[in-house]
Amino acid sequence: GQNIDQPTEMTATEGAIVQINCTYQTSGFNGLFWYQQHAGEAPTFLSYNVLDGLEEKGRFSSFLSRSKGYSYLLLKELQMKDSASYLCAVTGGYQKVTFGIGTKLQVIP
Amino acid sequence: DAGVIQSPRHEVTEMGQEVTLRCKPISGHNSLFWYRQTMMRGLELLIYFNNNVPIDDSGMPEDRFSAKMPNASFSTLKIQPSEPRDSAVYFCASSQGLAGVLAKNIQYFGAGTRLSVL
Numbered sequence: 001g002q003n004i005d006q007p008t009e010m011t012a013t014e015g016a017i018v019q020i021n022c023t024y025q026t027s028g029f030n031g032l033f034w035y036q037q038h039a040g041e042a043p044t045f046l047s048y049n050v051l052d053g054l055e056e057k058g059r060f061s062s063f064l065s066r067s068k069g070y071s072y073l074l075l076k077e078l079q080m081k082d083s084a085s086y087l088c089a090v091t092g093g094y095q096k097v098t099f100g101i102g103t104k105l106q107v108i109p
Numbered sequence: 110d111a112g113v114i115q116s117p118r119h120e121v122t123e124m125g126q127e128v129t130l131r132c133k134p135i136s137g138h139n140s141l142f143w144y145r146q147t148m149m150r151g152l153e154l155l156i157y158f159n160n161n162v163p164i165d166d167s168g169m170p171e172d173r174f175s176a177k178m179p180n181a182s183f184s185t186l187k188i189q190p191s192e193p194r195d196s197a198v199y200f201c202a203s204s205q206g207l208a209g210v211l212a213k214n215i216q217y218f219g220a221g222t223r224l225s226v227l
Contacts, residue, residue: 033216042200042218042221043152043200044218045215048213095159095164096157098154099152
């Protein structure tokens with residue numbers, strides 16, 4: 001099976017940098033997704049890591065260490081609109097994706 | 110493309126009634142997923158289809174839940190009879206369903222159906 005751990009809530013200041021961690025234990029692993037979900041809306045894709053290392057996309061970066069079962073999402077130059085839940089998800093099979101409970105990020109002025 | 114389309118957006122029903130949720134995936138996507146999201150359990154996969162065939166329904170809670178995909182552009186999730194504990198947001202998502210270990214099968218989600226069973 002899959003087990004995914006991430007903090008439930010985080011608070012950060014506008015303009016700052018925040019790192020959201022995710023650890024996982026899986027019976028099989030292909031890759032790791034990060035999704036963003038604003039309150040009352042659907043999850044939207046942010047990043048996908050299949051190889052070790054850092055993937056950078058604008059203000060957002062995602063890191064993966066397969067050997068450690070660890071990933072993080074780094075958000076730079078935080079904006080108020082970044083207040084949302086961030087879902088870590090792993091795929092171990094052909095299509096099946098298991099989502100973590102999500103980290104609710106609150107950005108304060 | 111219009112994205113994944115779900116209907117209805119909101120559904121309020123009484124315990125014991127049948128509920129049918131509908132989903133139209135993105136055209137050209139081969140895989141379709143049904144999820145349920147609650148505060149306590151997060152986003153849970155109920156069932157997913159590939160090329161209209163159910164591949165994994167291990168997440169379907171019990172016999173009261175059933176899902177069909179009669180063609181590539183339509184799927185339904187039915188709950189009969191509904192119970193208050195079924196109250197949640199139900200999401201449908203679709204992806205290209207690419208093969209290969211490095212395939213990046215991004216799932217695109219519909220807006221969801223918020224179900225309240227009284």
